[in-house]
Amino acid sequence: MVVKQLSIIKSGVFAKSQANPNLFYIQASDFDDERNWKKNLKPSLVLNPSLQKHVLNNGDILFVAKGRMFFAVVYKGEYSPAVASGTFLIIKTDHQRLIPEFLAWYLNHPKTIIFLDQLSKGSSMPMISKSVLEEIEITLPTITQQEKITELSALQQKEQQLLTRIQFLHNDYVNELTYKIFQQ
Structure with a gap:
Protein backbone atom coordinates (compact mmCIF):
# COMPACT_ATOMS: atom_id res chain seq x y z
CA MET A 1 0.00 0.00 0.00
CA LEU A 140 -0.18 -1.61 7.24
CA PRO A 141 -0.32 -3.50 10.55
CA THR A 142 -3.52 -3.68 12.58
CA ILE A 143 -4.52 -0.62 14.64
CA THR A 144 -3.54 -2.54 17.81
CA GLN A 145 -0.09 -3.27 16.38
CA GLN A 146 0.27 0.37 15.28
CA GLU A 147 -0.54 1.50 18.82
CA LYS A 148 1.98 -0.94 20.33
CA ILE A 149 4.72 0.23 17.96
CA THR A 150 4.08 3.90 18.72
CA GLU A 151 3.93 3.26 22.48
CA LEU A 152 7.26 1.43 22.34
CA SER A 153 8.75 4.24 20.27
CA ALA A 154 7.53 6.84 22.79
CA LEU A 155 9.12 4.84 25.61
CA GLN A 156 12.36 4.65 23.65
CA GLN A 157 12.36 8.44 23.19
CA LYS A 158 11.67 8.97 26.90
CA GLU A 159 14.49 6.58 27.77
CA GLN A 160 16.85 8.49 25.48
CA GLN A 161 15.89 11.79 27.13
CA LEU A 162 16.51 10.31 30.58
CA LEU A 163 19.86 8.84 29.55
CA THR A 164 20.90 12.21 28.14
CA ARG A 165 19.88 13.90 31.40
CA ILE A 166 21.78 11.31 33.46
CA GLN A 167 24.88 11.84 31.31
CA PHE A 168 24.62 15.61 31.77
CA LEU A 169 24.27 15.25 35.56
CA HIS A 170 27.15 12.78 35.71
CA ASN A 171 29.41 15.12 33.74
CA ASP A 172 28.43 18.01 36.00
CA TYR A 173 29.20 15.91 39.09
CA VAL A 174 32.62 14.81 37.78
CA ASN A 175 33.49 18.38 36.79
CA GLU A 176 32.62 19.65 40.28
CA LEU A 177 34.50 16.82 41.94
CA THR A 178 37.65 17.31 39.88
CA TYR A 179 37.53 21.06 40.44
CA LYS A 180 37.34 20.55 44.22
CA ILE A 181 40.32 18.18 44.05
CA PHE A 182 42.19 20.74 41.97
CA GLN A 183 41.55 23.47 44.56
CA GLN A 184 42.95 21.42 47.47
Whole structure:
Protein backbone atom coordinates (compact mmCIF):
# COMPACT_ATOMS: atom_id res chain seq x y z
CA MET A 1 0.00 0.00 0.00
CA VAL A 2 1.19 3.57 -0.60
CA VAL A 3 0.69 6.62 1.62
CA LYS A 4 -1.81 8.30 -0.73
CA GLN A 5 -4.17 5.32 -0.35
CA LEU A 6 -4.35 6.00 3.39
CA SER A 7 -4.20 9.77 3.59
CA ILE A 8 -4.61 13.16 1.97
CA ILE A 9 -1.51 15.31 1.60
CA LYS A 10 -1.51 19.05 1.07
CA SER A 11 1.15 21.74 1.12
CA GLY A 12 1.71 24.31 3.82
CA VAL A 13 1.20 28.01 3.11
CA PHE A 14 3.54 30.92 2.48
CA ALA A 15 2.69 34.03 4.47
CA LYS A 16 4.32 37.11 5.97
CA SER A 17 4.02 38.33 9.55
CA GLN A 18 1.13 40.69 10.21
CA ALA A 19 0.13 43.26 12.81
CA ASN A 20 -2.21 42.15 15.64
CA PRO A 21 -1.67 38.43 15.01
CA ASN A 22 -3.96 35.70 16.35
CA LEU A 23 -2.74 32.71 14.32
CA PHE A 24 0.44 30.67 14.81
CA TYR A 25 2.59 30.17 11.71
CA ILE A 26 4.42 26.89 12.32
CA GLN A 27 7.90 26.59 10.84
CA ALA A 28 10.58 23.89 11.01
CA SER A 29 12.61 26.16 13.29
CA ASP A 30 9.82 25.85 15.90
CA PHE A 31 11.15 22.36 16.76
CA ASP A 32 14.33 21.36 18.58
CA ASP A 33 16.73 18.61 17.47
CA GLU A 34 14.56 15.96 19.15
CA ARG A 35 11.46 17.13 17.24
CA ASN A 36 9.94 18.71 20.35
CA TRP A 37 8.13 22.04 20.23
CA LYS A 38 10.17 25.03 21.28
CA LYS A 39 8.69 27.08 24.10
CA ASN A 40 6.88 30.41 23.96
CA LEU A 41 5.98 30.59 20.29
CA LYS A 42 3.99 33.68 19.37
CA PRO A 43 1.24 34.14 16.78
CA SER A 44 2.43 35.97 13.68
CA LEU A 45 -0.54 35.89 11.28
CA VAL A 46 -4.14 37.08 11.27
CA LEU A 47 -6.77 34.40 10.74
CA ASN A 48 -8.78 35.25 7.63
CA PRO A 49 -11.03 33.33 5.23
CA SER A 50 -8.16 32.43 2.87
CA LEU A 51 -6.12 30.91 5.73
CA GLN A 52 -9.10 29.24 7.45
CA LYS A 53 -8.98 26.22 5.14
CA HIS A 54 -5.32 25.68 6.11
CA VAL A 55 -5.85 25.69 9.89
CA LEU A 56 -4.34 22.56 11.43
CA ASN A 57 -6.48 19.93 13.15
CA ASN A 58 -5.46 17.57 15.94
CA GLY A 59 -3.96 14.47 14.36
CA ASP A 60 -2.54 16.24 11.30
CA ILE A 61 1.01 15.15 10.56
CA LEU A 62 3.47 17.94 9.85
CA PHE A 63 6.20 16.58 7.57
CA VAL A 64 9.24 18.81 7.06
CA ALA A 65 9.78 18.31 3.34
CA LYS A 66 12.41 21.00 2.71
CA GLY A 67 15.82 21.37 4.25
CA ARG A 68 18.66 19.23 5.52
CA MET A 69 16.56 17.20 7.95
CA PHE A 70 13.27 15.55 7.05
CA PHE A 71 10.98 14.64 9.94
CA ALA A 72 7.33 14.18 10.90
CA VAL A 73 5.42 15.41 13.97
CA VAL A 74 1.80 14.80 14.93
CA TYR A 75 0.04 18.09 15.64
CA LYS A 76 -1.94 17.94 18.89
CA GLY A 77 -3.05 21.55 19.20
CA GLU A 78 0.05 22.63 21.10
CA TYR A 79 -0.24 26.07 19.51
CA SER A 80 -3.71 26.86 18.26
CA PRO A 81 -5.08 28.02 15.92
CA ALA A 82 -2.17 27.40 13.59
CA VAL A 83 -1.20 26.96 9.96
CA ALA A 84 1.96 25.27 8.71
CA SER A 85 4.50 27.06 6.55
CA GLY A 86 5.42 25.96 3.04
CA THR A 87 8.30 23.95 4.49
CA PHE A 88 5.74 21.33 5.49
CA LEU A 89 3.54 18.82 3.80
CA ILE A 90 0.43 18.24 5.93
CA ILE A 91 -0.81 14.66 6.03
CA LYS A 92 -4.35 13.80 7.11
CA THR A 93 -4.69 10.06 7.62
CA ASP A 94 -7.70 7.79 7.41
CA HIS A 95 -7.83 7.21 11.20
CA GLN A 96 -9.86 4.01 10.77
CA ARG A 97 -6.90 2.33 9.07
CA LEU A 98 -3.82 4.37 9.95
CA ILE A 99 -3.17 6.25 13.17
CA PRO A 100 -1.18 9.46 12.71
CA GLU A 101 1.42 8.52 15.33
CA PHE A 102 2.23 5.33 13.42
CA LEU A 103 2.74 7.12 10.11
CA ALA A 104 4.90 9.75 11.85
CA TRP A 105 6.94 6.94 13.45
CA TYR A 106 7.33 5.27 10.06
CA LEU A 107 8.39 8.50 8.34
CA ASN A 108 10.90 9.22 11.14
CA HIS A 109 12.36 5.70 11.11
CA PRO A 110 16.07 5.76 10.15
CA LYS A 111 15.52 3.38 7.21
CA THR A 112 12.73 5.57 5.83
CA ILE A 113 14.85 8.71 6.27
CA ILE A 114 17.70 7.09 4.30
CA PHE A 115 15.22 6.21 1.57
CA LEU A 116 13.78 9.74 1.55
CA ASP A 117 17.28 11.24 1.37
CA GLN A 118 17.89 9.17 -1.78
CA LEU A 119 14.63 10.44 -3.32
CA SER A 120 15.14 14.09 -2.40
CA LYS A 121 15.74 16.70 -5.08
CA GLY A 122 18.08 19.67 -4.86
CA SER A 123 21.57 20.03 -3.46
CA SER A 124 21.52 23.35 -1.61
CA MET A 125 17.95 22.87 -0.32
CA PRO A 126 16.95 19.19 -0.50
CA MET A 127 13.22 18.59 -0.73
CA ILE A 128 10.69 15.78 -0.91
CA SER A 129 7.81 16.47 -3.26
CA LYS A 130 4.20 15.70 -2.46
CA SER A 131 4.13 13.10 -5.25
CA VAL A 132 7.19 11.30 -3.84
CA LEU A 133 5.68 11.22 -0.34
CA GLU A 134 2.37 9.95 -1.70
CA GLU A 135 4.10 6.98 -3.33
CA ILE A 136 6.01 5.80 -0.24
CA GLU A 137 5.25 2.13 0.32
CA ILE A 138 3.97 1.24 3.78
CA THR A 139 2.99 -2.11 5.25
CA LEU A 140 -0.18 -1.61 7.24
CA PRO A 141 -0.32 -3.50 10.55
CA THR A 142 -3.52 -3.68 12.58
CA ILE A 143 -4.52 -0.62 14.64
CA THR A 144 -3.54 -2.54 17.81
CA GLN A 145 -0.09 -3.27 16.38
CA GLN A 146 0.27 0.37 15.28
CA GLU A 147 -0.54 1.50 18.82
CA LYS A 148 1.98 -0.94 20.33
CA ILE A 149 4.72 0.23 17.96
CA THR A 150 4.08 3.90 18.72
CA GLU A 151 3.93 3.26 22.48
CA LEU A 152 7.26 1.43 22.34
CA SER A 153 8.75 4.24 20.27
CA ALA A 154 7.53 6.84 22.79
CA LEU A 155 9.12 4.84 25.61
CA GLN A 156 12.36 4.65 23.65
CA GLN A 157 12.36 8.44 23.19
CA LYS A 158 11.67 8.97 26.90
CA GLU A 159 14.49 6.58 27.77
CA GLN A 160 16.85 8.49 25.48
CA GLN A 161 15.89 11.79 27.13
CA LEU A 162 16.51 10.31 30.58
CA LEU A 163 19.86 8.84 29.55
CA THR A 164 20.90 12.21 28.14
CA ARG A 165 19.88 13.90 31.40
CA ILE A 166 21.78 11.31 33.46
CA GLN A 167 24.88 11.84 31.31
CA PHE A 168 24.62 15.61 31.77
CA LEU A 169 24.27 15.25 35.56
CA HIS A 170 27.15 12.78 35.71
CA ASN A 171 29.41 15.12 33.74
CA ASP A 172 28.43 18.01 36.00
CA TYR A 173 29.20 15.91 39.09
CA VAL A 174 32.62 14.81 37.78
CA ASN A 175 33.49 18.38 36.79
CA GLU A 176 32.62 19.65 40.28
CA LEU A 177 34.50 16.82 41.94
CA THR A 178 37.65 17.31 39.88
CA TYR A 179 37.53 21.06 40.44
CA LYS A 180 37.34 20.55 44.22
CA ILE A 181 40.32 18.18 44.05
CA PHE A 182 42.19 20.74 41.97
CA GLN A 183 41.55 23.47 44.56
CA GLN A 184 42.95 21.42 47.47
